[in-house]
Amino acid sequence: MRVNPVHPKNMNSEVLHVHEEVVKLITSSQGPVPMLDKEGALRGPFPPMLRFPQFGIPALSFVRSLDHHAIIPKKVREVAILTVGAAYGARFELYAHEIMAKHLGFSPRAVASLASGICPVELNQEEAIAYEIASTLAKGRIVPDSSYNLAQDLLGEEGVAELIFLVGAYALLATVLNGFDVIS
Numbered sequence: 001m002r003v004n005p006v007h008p009k010n011m012n013s014e015v016l017h018v019h020e021e022v023v024k025l026i027t028s029s030q031g032p033v034p035m036l037d038k039e040g041a042l043r044g045p046f047p048p049m050l051r052f053p054q055f056g057i058p059a060l061s062f063v064r065s066l067d068h069h070a071i072i073p074k075k076v077r078e079v080a081i082l083t084v085g086a087a088y089g090a091r092f093e094l095y096a097h098e099i100m101a102k103h104l105g106f107s108p109r110a111v112a113s114l115a116s117g118i119c120p121v122e123l124n125q126e127e128a129i130a131y132e133i134a135s136t137l138a139k140g141r142i143v144p145d146s147s148y149n150l151a152q153d154l155l156g157e158e159g160v161a162e163l164i165f166l167v168g169a170y171a172l173l174a175t176v177l178n179g180f181d182v183i184s
Contacts, residue, residue, distance in 0.1 A: 029135035087138030088174035
């Protein structure tokens with residue numbers, strides 16, 4: 001890891017406020033994933049984001065807005081996130097979201113498939129289209145009209161928009177994780 005965790009006692013008031021907001025967010029949305037070290041510092045993508053707040057705070061605001069305005073099912077979101085994590089090889093993203101996927105009821109086989117970049121056969125239609133769209137976008141490709149239209153039928157216009165922005169957000173997080181070599 002190229003950036004050490006930023007401990008709350010070493011933060012200015014602006015960064016400490018963001019730290020506290022992130023802790024609240026992850027406590028409610030990612031309860032089963034340990035995101036704080038023993039001294040109370042955030043792990044994962046958060047150390048670089050807090051160390052470089054001029055970039056990290058706007059990025060966190062974007063990710064937070066996706067959580068606050070989420071309308072697609074959590075399992076659909078996890079499929080997309082794991083698909084992006086697998087495409088980018090983002091070790092921490094995979095670690096955290098494998099735990100989340102198991103917590104949400106995905107089978108170990110489905111989690112292993114998603115983390116390997118393979119679409120599990122057991123996905124429902126909404127989850128499968130999320131995989132298809134996330135996989136396409138993570139490869140830098142344009143989503144075909146047929147996939148987009150099916151996603152709109154299954155998730156609605158707002159749901160497709162959320163899915164596309166979610167893929168973009170987790171591609172950003174994967175880039176940050178990989179750039180700063182974050183594994184824990």
